[in-house]
Amino acid sequence: MSENTSREVRLKTRPVGLPKESDFELAEVTVGAPGEDEVLIRNLYMSVDPYMRGRMIDRKSYATPFEVGAVMHGGAVGEVVESRADGFQVGDHVLSMNGWRERFLSSGDTLRKVDGNLAPLSAYLGVLGMPGLTAYIGLEDIGKPEPGQTVFVSGAAGAVGSAACQLAMAKGCRVVGSAGSEEKVDWLQNEAGVDVALNYKTVGNLQTALLEACPDGIDIYFDNVGGDHLEAALTGMNDFGRIIGCGSISTYNATAPEPGPRNLFHMIGKRLLWKGFIVSDHVDRFPAFAQHMGRLIAQGKLVWRETVHEGIENAPQAFMGLFSGGNVGKMIVRLAPDA
Numbered sequence: 001m002s003e004n005t006s007r008e009v010r011l012k013t014r015p016v017g018l019p020k021e022s023d024f025e026l027a028e029v030t031v032g033a034p035g036e037d038e039v040l041i042r043n044l045y046m047s048v049d050p051y052m053r054g055r056m057i058d059r060k061s062y063a064t065p066f067e068v069g070a071v072m073h074g075g076a077v078g079e080v081v082e083s084r085a086d087g088f089q090v091g092d093h094v095l096s097m098n099g100w101r102e103r104f105l106s107s108g109d110t111l112r113k114v115d116g117n118l119a120p121l122s123a124y125l126g127v128l129g130m131p132g133l134t135a136y137i138g139l140e141d142i143g144k145p146e147p148g149q150t151v152f153v154s155g156a157a158g159a160v161g162s163a164a165c166q167l168a169m170a171k172g173c174r175v176v177g178s179a180g181s182e183e184k185v186d187w188l189q190n191e192a193g194v195d196v197a198l199n200y201k202t203v204g205n206l207q208t209a210l211l212e213a214c215p216d217g218i219d220i221y222f223d224n225v226g227g228d229h230l231e232a233a234l235t236g237m238n239d240f241g242r243i244i245g246c247g248s249i250s251t252y253n254a255t256a257p258e259p260g261p262r263n264l265f266h267m268i269g270k271r272l273l274w275k276g277f278i279v280s281d282h283v284d285r286f287p288a289f290a291q292h293m294g295r296l297i298a299q300g301k302l303v304w305r306e307t308v309h310e311g312i313e314n315a316p317q318a319f320m321g322l323f324s325g326g327n328v329g330k331m332i333v334r335l336a337p338d339a
Contacts, residue, residue, distance in 0.1 A: 006031045006103035008071045009315050015056055018253045018323060023056075024316040027071075031103045033082060038105050040082040044339035045332050046099035046312070047075035047125040048319040049159075053252040062278050074099035075130055076335075077114060077121045095124050102312055102335050112286075118294060121339070126330030127304040128293055131159035134279040135222075136289045138244040139167050141282075142275045143220040147172030150214050152233055155224030156197065157184035159330035160246060162304065164222045165194050170301050173220075176213045178206075178229060180325040187328055191303055200229070207232040217241075225250050231261040237270055245276030253323055305329030310337075 005028055012025040034040045052074060055066045066072055076099035080092040085108045088094075094111040098104045114124045126132065139145055151168040155161040156177025165175050165188065176196045177188050188197035196213040203209035210218075210232045217238035223230055226248030233243070251258045267274060296302040307327035309318040315333045322331055 004030055004032065006101055007312050008101035009312060010071050011056060011066045011068055014058060014068060015053075015253075017255050019053065019056070019316070019320050021316055021320075024072075026313055031105060034084045034105055037085045037107060039080050039085045039088045039108055039111070040103065040105055041078040041094060041096065041098070041111075042081045042103050042336060043076045043078040043099065043101065044093075044336045045077045045122045045125055045334055046315065047129070048315060048322060048331050048333065049074065049131070050247060050249050050252060050322050052319065053323075063280075072100035073097055075125050076100075077124050078104075079336075093121055095129065100312070100315060119297060122306055122308075122330075122332050122334075123304060125332050126159045126306065127163050127302065128290065130279060131330060132163045132293060133282070133286060133289050134160045134246060135163035135167055136292065137277060137279055137282045137285060138222060138246050139164060139171075139220075142244045142273070142277065143168075143222065143242050145171040145173045145220055148174070149219035150174045150176065150216055150238075151220045151222065152210065152214065152218045152236070153177045153222040153224070154229040154233075155179070155247070155249060156194065157188055157305075157328055158224060161222070161224050162188070162192055162329055163302075165192055166296070166302055168220070168222075169193060170296055176210070176218075178210075178225075184325075184328055187305060191305075207235055211236050220244065222246060223248070227251060227258065231263055234261055234263050234266045234272075237266060237272055239270045241270065241272050243272060243274040245274060249323070307331050309333045311335070 007028050010025050013023050015023045058065050080088050093114050095114050096111050145168050151173045153161050153164050157179040165177050168175050175194045177194045178198045178200045180201050185197040185199050188194045218236045220242050221233040222244045224247045227250035305328045312335050318333050
């Protein structure tokens with residue numbers, strides 16, 4: 001492949017249920033030299049995220065659905081290889097939403113420069129990127145944690161969940177997290193430092209296990225999973241508790257609507273706040289978020305893990321792995337061998 005060509009992943013068909021390899025196609029395209037006020041970017045890393053599953057469905061939502069036959073979009077960190085735009089020099093590293101491709105041209109309006117000296121570049125797709133900002137906004141705006149409170153995080157070993165756990169701990173909270181393997185439980189307890197980690201696949205009755213792990217009740221629930229986790233949390237919530245509606249990955253591949261929690265009546269008796277949010281509504285908060293995370297890194301209060309797939313041809317496999325628990329921390333794809 002020459003330097004003026006690029007490979008990209010397109011949505012071939014809309015998935016029914018769990019996505020499969022045949023729902024995607026790999027294509028090669030020509031990418032020209034940058035014109036006036038343009039830059040040419042070589043992507044180094046790209047992100048795959050659970051929210052992308054919703055964009056594969058042709059329905060009205062907060063984000064425009066992916067088009068069949070068109071290249072996918074998502075977070076990516078790249079390097080400027082040619083520039084004819086003010087403010088960008090060859091060698092600059094930038095964050096964009098132009099993932100699922102190896103190279104692209106940009107006017108620079110939607111690019112954000114990132115500093116590889118603060119953390120590895122791939123971290124800007126995870127703890128220092130959209131997932132980290134999601135955890136930050138959810139806790140700061142909805143959860144409002146206070147020292148000594150108990151925070152329960154589902155999907156705690158994922159990119160958003162692991163950031164939420166550590167941000168809550170930095171606020172002086174007691175943190176309980178759930179995950180789906182012993183490897184994830186071990187990482188949460190021994191590296192991320194949560195107080196209790198539950199393997200929801202082996203604890204038996206999740207509600208009973210959660211109540212035992214939270215003897216003083218749950219003040220804040222950061223919900224990444226929905227389903228049985230939401231139902232268990234509702235039973236354990238304290239009066240005036242807050243539920244952060246971030247995601248519901250347990251339902252993303254359902255082919256029919258899932259029944260709601262059977263104990264939703266707790267919302268009334270316990271006077272709970274349950275609020276959803278979309279991180280793209282809060283991009284203006286990125287500078288404050290970046291400063292906050294930078295301080296935690298400097299203080300040694302923030303760790304992260306990544307699960308890395310090699311090559312754009314393996315991006316669909318990485319994406320599908322999100323729904324089988326195939327990642328510890330952020331799932332990313334390395335697009336450049338020298339990254």
